[in-house]
Amino acid sequence: xxxxxxxxxxxxxxxxxxxxxxxxxxxxxxxxxxxxxxxxxxxxxxxxxxxxxxxxxxxxxxxxxxxxxxxxxxxxxxxxxxxxxxxxxxxxxxxxxxxxxxxxxxxxxxxxxxxxxxxxxxxxxxxxxxxxxxxxxxxxxxxxxxxxxxxxxxxxxxxxxxxxxxxxxxxxxxxxxxxxxxxxxxxxxxxxxxxxxxxxxxxxxxxxxxxxxxxxxxxxxxxxxxxxxxxxxxxxxxxxxxxxxxxxxxxxxxxxxxxxxxxxxxxxxxx
Amino acid sequence: xxxxxxxxxxxxxxxxxxxxxxxxxxxxxxxxxxxxxxxxxxxxxxxxxxxxxxxxxxxxxxxxxxxxxxxxxxxxxxxxxxxxxxxxxxxxxxxxxxxxxxxxxxxxxxxxxxxxxxxxxxxxxxxxxxxxxxxxxxxxxxxxxxxxxxxxxxxxxxxxxxxxxxxxxxxxxxxxxxxxxxxxxxxxxxxxxxxxxxxxxxxxxxxxxxxxxxxxxxxxxxxxxxxxxxxxxxxxxxxxxxxxxxxxxxxxxxxxxxxxxxxxxxxxxxx
Numbered sequence: 001x002x003x004x005x006x007x008x009x010x011x012x013x014x015x016x017x018x019x020x021x022x023x024x025x026x027x028x029x030x031x032x033x034x035x036x037x038x039x040x041x042x043x044x045x046x047x048x049x050x051x052x053x054x055x056x057x058x059x060x061x062x063x064x065x066x067x068x069x070x071x072x073x074x075x076x077x078x079x080x081x082x083x084x085x086x087x088x089x090x091x092x093x094x095x096x097x098x099x100x101x102x103x104x105x106x107x108x109x110x111x112x113x114x115x116x117x118x119x120x121x122x123x124x125x126x127x128x129x130x131x132x133x134x135x136x137x138x139x140x141x142x143x144x145x146x147x148x149x150x151x152x153x154x155x156x157x158x159x160x161x162x163x164x165x166x167x168x169x170x171x172x173x174x175x176x177x178x179x180x181x182x183x184x185x186x187x188x189x190x191x192x193x194x195x196x197x198x199x200x201x202x203x204x205x206x207x208x209x210x211x212x213x214x215x216x217x218x219x220x221x222x223x224x225x226x227x228x229x230x231x232x233x234x235x236x237x238x239x240x241x242x243x244x245x246x247x248x249x250x251x252x253x254x255x256x257x258x259x260x261x262x263x264x265x266x267x268x269x270x271x
Numbered sequence: 272x273x274x275x276x277x278x279x280x281x282x283x284x285x286x287x288x289x290x291x292x293x294x295x296x297x298x299x300x301x302x303x304x305x306x307x308x309x310x311x312x313x314x315x316x317x318x319x320x321x322x323x324x325x326x327x328x329x330x331x332x333x334x335x336x337x338x339x340x341x342x343x344x345x346x347x348x349x350x351x352x353x354x355x356x357x358x359x360x361x362x363x364x365x366x367x368x369x370x371x372x373x374x375x376x377x378x379x380x381x382x383x384x385x386x387x388x389x390x391x392x393x394x395x396x397x398x399x400x401x402x403x404x405x406x407x408x409x410x411x412x413x414x415x416x417x418x419x420x421x422x423x424x425x426x427x428x429x430x431x432x433x434x435x436x437x438x439x440x441x442x443x444x445x446x447x448x449x450x451x452x453x454x455x456x457x458x459x460x461x462x463x464x465x466x467x468x469x470x471x472x473x474x475x476x477x478x479x480x481x482x483x484x485x486x487x488x489x490x491x492x493x494x495x496x497x498x499x500x501x502x503x504x505x506x507x508x509x510x511x512x513x514x515x516x517x518x519x520x521x522x523x524x525x526x527x528x529x530x531x532x533x534x535x536x537x538x539x540x541x542x
Contacts, residue, residue, distance in 0.1 A: 002304040003526075007278055010288075010296035010317045017281075022337060025281035033273040045316060046281045048337040060331030066293060066319040255274075 008043060014066055015265060016047035018058060018080070019073035027071055034258050040267045042068070054079060062100075062108065069101045069265040077112070077141070084110030093148045093174050096141075101264050111264060114142055115149025117257025118198070118225065121248050124256060127196075127223055129153035135194045137161050137212045138201030139171040142227050146200050151175040157183035159194070162201070189213035191222060200227045204234035211235050220244035229254055279314060285337055286536060287318035289329060289351070290344035298342055305529050311538045313339070325350060333371075333379065340372045340536040348383070348412070355381030364419045364445045367412075372535050382535060385413055386420025388528025389469070389496065392519050395527060398467075398494055400424035406465045408432050408483045409472030410442040413498050417471050422446040428454035430465070433472070460484035462493060471498045475505035482506050491515035500525055 015035075017027040023046075031044040047070075049057045054076060061067055062083065072080040077096035081087065084100055088111030091097045097110035119129065132155045136147055139162035147158060151174075158175055162168040165186065172184045189212060191197060203212040205228050213236070218224065224240035229250040233241070240247040263269070286306075288298040294317075302315040318341075320328045325347060332338055333354065343351040348367035352358065355371055359382030362368045368381035390400065403426045407418055410433035418429060422445075429446055433439040436457065443455045460483060462468060474483040476499050484507070489495065495511035500521035504512070511518040534540070 002308055004297075004300040005278070005303045005307060006300070007276070008299040008303055008314060008316065010294045010299060012299065012317060014316055014318075023281045028279040028281060028283065029275040029277070032276045032279055036276060037273055043279060043314075043316070045279060045285055045314070046283060046337060047285075048335050050334070050336065053331075053334045057331045057334050060324075060328045063321070063324045063328050064319050065321065066317060 009041070011041055012066075013040070013042040013068050014064065015042060015044040015069045015071070016061065016067070017044060017071040017073060018047045018049050018054075018061075018076055020048065020050055020075060022046045022048040025073060027073075030254075030258055031071070031262065034262045035267055038262065038267050038270055042267060044071070049076070051075060058083060062102075067102070069099065071261070072098050072100070081110060084108050087111070089152060089178075090115055090145065090148050093177055094145055096145075099261050099264055101266060104266070109264070112145050113257045113261050113264070114145035115147070116260050117255075118146045118227065118253045119149050119153055120256030120260050121252035122223075122225070124252065125246065125248060127246070127248075129155045129196065131156050132195040133193055134158045134196045134198060135161075135190065136198045136200060137189050137203075138199065138227075139164070139167040140200070143200035144171050144174065146198060146227065147171050148174055148178055150198070151178035151182055154179065155182060155196075157185075159190070160184065160186050161189050191215060191218060194222065196223045196225070198225045198227070199234075199236055202228070204228055204236050206230060209235055211239065215239070218243035218245050223248070225253070226250055227253060280312070282312055283337075284311070284313040284339050285335065286313060286315040286340045286342070287332065287338070288315060288342040288344060289318045289320050289325075289332075289347055291319065291321055291346060293317045293319040296344060298344075301525075301529055302342070302533065305533045306538055309533065309538050309541055313538060315342070320347070322346060329354060333373075338373070340370065342532070343369050343371070352381060355379050358382070360423060360449075361386055361416065361419050364448055365416055370532050370535055372537060375537070380535070383416050384528045384532050384535070385416035386418070387531050388526075389417045389498065389524045390420050390424055391527030391531050392523035393494075393496070395523065396517065396519060398517065398519075400426045400467065402427050403466040404428045404430075404464055405467045405469060406430045406432075406461060407469045407471060408460050408474075409470065409498075410435070410438040411471070414471035415442050415445065417469060417498065418442045419445055419449055421469070422449035422453055425450065426453060426467075428456075430461070431455065431457050432460050462486060462489060465493065467494045467496070469496045469498070470505075470507055473499070475499055475507050477501060480506055482510065486510070489514035489516050494519070496524070497521055498524060
């Protein structure tokens with residue numbers, strides 16, 4: 001018979017993930033671990049909000065002085081942008097936020113971290129995008145955020161592919177808005193003259209044994225990234241590994257994102 | 272480096288304690304332990320709500336489908352009553368609730384458990400109030416809730432004392448509303464012809480070495496209760512112990528209350 005738990009008290013700072021549906025989210029267990037790792041007395045809870053209640057519930061949650069931040073997932077990433085007083089550079093271009101943080105001086109800052117997490121995953125492996133020639137496959141939600149975040153890092157060029165060419169065109173415009181100096185084009189997946197290959201398409205997810213690009217082998221100097229979290233080693237990453245390439249997994253992007261979002265939430269990394 | 276915690280996920284059911292101030296509350300650690308003991312995937316968080324925001328924030332929280340209950344503390348116990356669709360027998364008389372639970376079929380049930388916790392603490396020691404002659408010292412918030420809950424148990428008589436005679440008169444009226452057959456009177460603290468002595472006054476709290484009643488020794492057949500949680504053994508309980516009386520501590524009322532409120536929240540005790 002336990003009389004008290006040690007992970008929540010009246011002093012615990014509250015964070016939440018807002019979504020519909022909510023049961024499948026993994027943020028509560030992962031962000032709360034990130035807070036614990038940084039010695040913060042804070043917890044992240046699932047906040048199930050129905051779409052019709054969003055405008056009533058979320059601004060009300062933000063009135064609680066001990067609630068310091070919210071994560072937004074499907075279907076709220078676009079709508080949540082209206083709640084931010086200050087909008088970060090990625091969210092400004094993407095048109096959506098996935099994190100809203102109470103600022104020390106009052107007000108709330110919104111930013112989208114999906115792409116920032118990818119850049120952080122690369123940075124943790126000592127790889128930068130500056131001056132690099134990038135091929136990005138997939139211009140959906142994840143692909144757009146990755147394209148915009150990578151564009152902020154000053155690559156020489158970004159080649160895009162998405163079967164939906166309108167989506168690809170839209171992302172090309174966004175990249176140009178970030179940095180008009182980047183050479184942007186639309187082409188079928190290809191590795192010729194490419195330094196970094198990024199897959200942000202769902203091809204290779206779960207039991208899908210397909211590759212998002214038709215090649216037999218990669219140049220070992222190519223760096224290969226896959227945004228897919230399950231499986232950890234997609235067919236694309238298996239080929240990258242076999243070819244002797246440096247590769248970065250979806251979970252490294254995920255941990256990079258958690259780290260940058262925990263920073264955004266005002267919980268500093270321990271010294 | 273922890274990647275996940277095991278005490279919260281997207282499926283965790285949410286409960287909260289609503290108050291202002293909030294940092295001093297002990298419900299989060301104690302109720303979450305009670306939920307864990309009953310093998311429920313549920314957590315109770317501190318929800319800091321400013322008095323001016325109450326009417327906007329609390330009904331909004333109740334719109335979240337994965338929030339199953341709220342506890343109310345200072346200064347909201349009276350105001351919270353308006354949020355209940357069904358009001359329990361104690362709250363109806365006391366005019367305040369401290370717990371609001373989502374009902375399986377929709378709607379919310381409110382009840383006040385301070386007094387119910389006292390009765391439960393006695394029940395767990397095998398002591399009932401039916402037919403007993405009770406002396407109750409203190410007719411404030413805790414005393415009123417205790418008086419009303421005890422009145423529901425069919426005692427023969429309740430003698431009341433509070434230095435504020437208007438408060439005492441008000442509680443006498445409430446007891447009569449519960450059960451007109453109970454003999455109720457107002458008198459200085461006294462143990463003559465009394466079976467159960469209840470202290471719900473703050474006399475004896477923390478470093479206060481006073482007794483709420485002037486006696487040298489108790490009849491060993493008297494049952495003595497003190498609502499004070501700190502210290503565990505008040506001067507009153509020390510004398511009860513020395514006199515060979517059965518005595519019940521404030522923390523037994525507190526655990527009785529947690530148990531009954533966890534039932535109210537729809538989390539059944541394990542078989």
